Amino acid sequence: MTDRRLAVLPFLDFSDKRSLNKDLQLVKLLEQDQVVTQNQLIKSLYGKTDAKTQTTFRKLKSRVQQKLLNHLYFLDQSDPRHIVSRRYDLYCLGLLHQAKILLGEGEYPLAEKLFRKFYKVSAEAEFTAYSIMGAKSLRTLYMEMGRPAKYKWISGELSKMQTRMQLEDEAEQLYSSMKLVLNQKVRSRKFMLTQLPEYEHRLEQIHKEVKSYSTFHFLYSAKLFKEELVGNYQEIIKITSSTEKARKQGKINEKRFDKRFNNYMSVYAHLQCRKAKQGLALAEEYFKDFHHSSGNWFYFLETYLLLAVHAQQYGQAFDLLLQARKNTYYGKQRAAAQQRWELYEAYIQFVRPEQSPLKMRYFNQFVQKVPDYSRDKQGYNVAILILQFLYFLRRRDIEGLLARLEGLRKYEQRHLRDPATLRSQLFFRLLLMTVKENFALEVCEKKGAPILEKLQAAPQPGQAYGEIEIIPYEDLWDLTLGILRQLNTEQVALDQAERNRI
Structure with missing residues (x-):
């Protein structure tokens, strides 16, 4: 027993709503929007701003910051919508901390x-690093206590x-080397494709020898990574399905395995495999497993929304978009993530225009600028160029359309030469043809038919090639023909009105 306790506990009493304590006053001021x-x-807290109050404030800020950090020890980790392994990870650290103090x-x-x-807990959760720490501590303890058998x-x-x-x-080193490439340019990702078989083979050897959760995790993740890079999403569906089956059979450590990630990869693979309806049904089932405060909630919702768009459920997609916007944690996303949501909204707005003048004005402003969504030249930039082209086509803005036409040509020449970008190449050809044929609906339908057949047969590119189709190109071509049909109808009406005036 010891009486060496702190005179004042280093916490904030949030239950005391009327407290005049400066610590709580600062927190309340920071909570304001x-x-x-x-x-x-400083002026709100002390009534004036001078050297003395600034010094006092620095001490106050440091003290409050430390007290807030102390509250982290008491966060509720029991919610299954968060990463399950974190619960056991922090529990282990808590036990270690207490044991060291007692020692x-x-x-x-x-x-x-x-x-x-x-x-014991670290071994059950297969935290090998923690198990080593525990074993070393016990070894030292048994030496001090003179217990040779236990030692x-x-x-x-x-x-x-x-x-x-x-x-x-x-x-872990092998997997980290693979994963690092995912955040690099397309060229680096394609180079990694040649190295993957060797990496995967070694990971299989290690897992066969160790059979721990960690070796399983790195092998499982590497397989998903490889198939995603090459665009073999059907195989990802098989991997996630067999992994879920193994989990239910108790073959995977439930204290470590994040089934939400497995579910996400399954849903994402359904999106890429053009199995939007099946994927949408799964997304509706899995979405409840994500907590709205986590970044993973937004990542999953992005895929959920895209599945709704690919299934042509545009009303549902718009509702999901609003759900993201209303989330109080929306602003905490990175700028690039928020820009993606803006692009999704622009596409949905284009497909089903809002009647609100304010909404339309915002849409018009957005679609005419080209934000830098990707550090590389592929990916969302393709989606932006396509949206802009269709926007100017619908508006009969020939000047703007011709400017985008030149942009499409240059982009195709510079960035769409790889065979893996065939789908984008073919769709660009369809769009360019509409201008070449002077927007003649019947001619575009006839000449576009063989290109459309090739497009439908073209495989979906993998992550290594950075391609994103917010709306499938086949659906966008239907939309393009619909625009041409509307333009043709309007032109006929104008011609008739002109003849009537004569």
């Missing part, structure tokens, strides 16, 4: 119990864990 400067905060206080028997519990036992366990850790580290 309006943006305030540091000097404004420091000389409470060896109590410390041993907690270290053994820490070792020998834990030394043997430690040796096994260290051997396992070496192989798990190698597996």
